[in-house]
Amino acid sequence: MIAGLSRRRAIAAVLALAVPVATALPLAADPAGRVVGVGGSVTETIYALGAGDRLVARDTTSTFPAAANELPDVGYMRRLSPEGVLSVAPDLIIAEEGSGPPETIQILAEADIPFVAVPAALDAAGVGAKIRAVGRALGLDAEAAALATEIEARIAAVQARAAGVETPTRVLFVLSAAGGRLMASGQGTAADAMIRLAGGINAVEGFPGYKQLTDEAVLAAAPDVILMMDRGAGGTHDSAGVLAHPAVAITPAGRDRRLIQMDGLYLLGFGPRTAEAVADLHRALYPGKG
Known part of the structure; x- marks a missing residue:
């Protein structure tokens, strides 16, 4: 429906069909100055990297730190509506892997809004990769590398202590x-x-x-x-x-x-x-x- 439209017209076209959930705001000159965090760990990471002031909205699962709860809520990460996301006029969406649905992601792509999917993690290396991916999306590679290395080392230290347990619980x-x-x-x-x-x-x-x-x-x-x-x-x-x-x-x-x-x-x-x-x-x- 909105393919071929400019980014501003695409946002306006989608908002015109929706019950407004927030007032659309003007786009910032900085292409990564208005960020939506989708997924609790992604939003936490954005704050941990010192970029919380660039967030303009978050999803329902993003409840930490407390400041995140003051941001507009665009819905549950797996049931995002394009209207809710576009209403805050983002320049960048950083989302945990599995966010969607695909129809919403397609509309956001047609609106020419960068959408970065961050891989899921289930170990220390995965946590580090997630932090580095968020940092790369924000242009904060050095800060992300330092944070990821610190957290990986701290997890490894706990695992070293756990390795000495004779009878695991x-x-x-x-x-x-x-x-x-x-x-x-x-x-x-x-x-x-x-x-x-x-x-x-x-x-x-x-x-x-x-x-x-x-x-x-x-x-x-x-x-x-x-x-x-x-x-x-x-x-x-x-x-x-x-x-x-x-x-x-x-x-x-x-x-x-x-x-x-x-x-x-x-x-x-x-x-x-x-x-x-x-x-x-x-x-x-x-x-x-x-």
């Missing part, structure tokens, strides 16, 4: 316990990767992604610790409820009442705070051992 990551049904992490997830980085063992194996576990599977997993996202005071997955689950209650984790709750973006974001998150999780898994 078995960890069951529970994504949801709604209705008494435990949705747990198998292999290949961010939770699985964090458990391993912190020196633990995923208590369940044999399937990728997330899956509901039977009571028999929970008992067979025999976790020493339950790991969950902290959903705050309004969350539905409180520690008492999970530890009281009939199957969990008779596992080592249930008997010892060992449950670790961490902020979801902090624990699973694989951004500039990942070194701290790995260190915190390691200390929680092995209290008194550094």
Whole structure:
């Protein structure tokens, strides 16, 4: 619909068809002066590189640092609307891999707005690559290289300590316990990767992604610790409820009442705070051992 139009006309054409979500602002002379961050770890990285003042909007998952919450919200990263993004007149969109949908990305391409997809990360090298990719998009290569190198070294230091653990802790990551049904992490997830980085063992194996576990599977997993996202005071997955689950209650984790709750973006974001998150999780898994 808007192919062939100039960038300004493309933005106007899309906005004319939409219920306005924000007032379109004039374009800056600096081609990377008005940035939209899509994905919590991407937005965190932009701030960590000292470029937060260049952000004009963020997606729903971008909740850290607190300043991000003051920016216009263009929607969930996998359900972005072109109207919402174009309404803030960006010069550059930096997004986590998998953002979309494709139809929105196509419209943004036709509006001649640079869209940089940052690769996902599940290890120290991936975190470093993500930071360097964001820095390259912002023209901050040197700053990104320094930050990435520091974080990679800090994660490696935790892994070195974890390598000395004689009996690794078995960890069951529970994504949801709604209705008494435990949705747990198998292999290949961010939770699985964090458990391993912190020196633990995923208590369940044999399937990728997330899956509901039977009571028999929970008992067979025999976790020493339950790991969950902290959903705050309004969350539905409180520690008492999970530890009281009939199957969990008779596992080592249930008997010892060992449950670790961490902020979801902090624990699973694989951004500039990942070194701290790995260190915190390691200390929680092995209290008194550094």
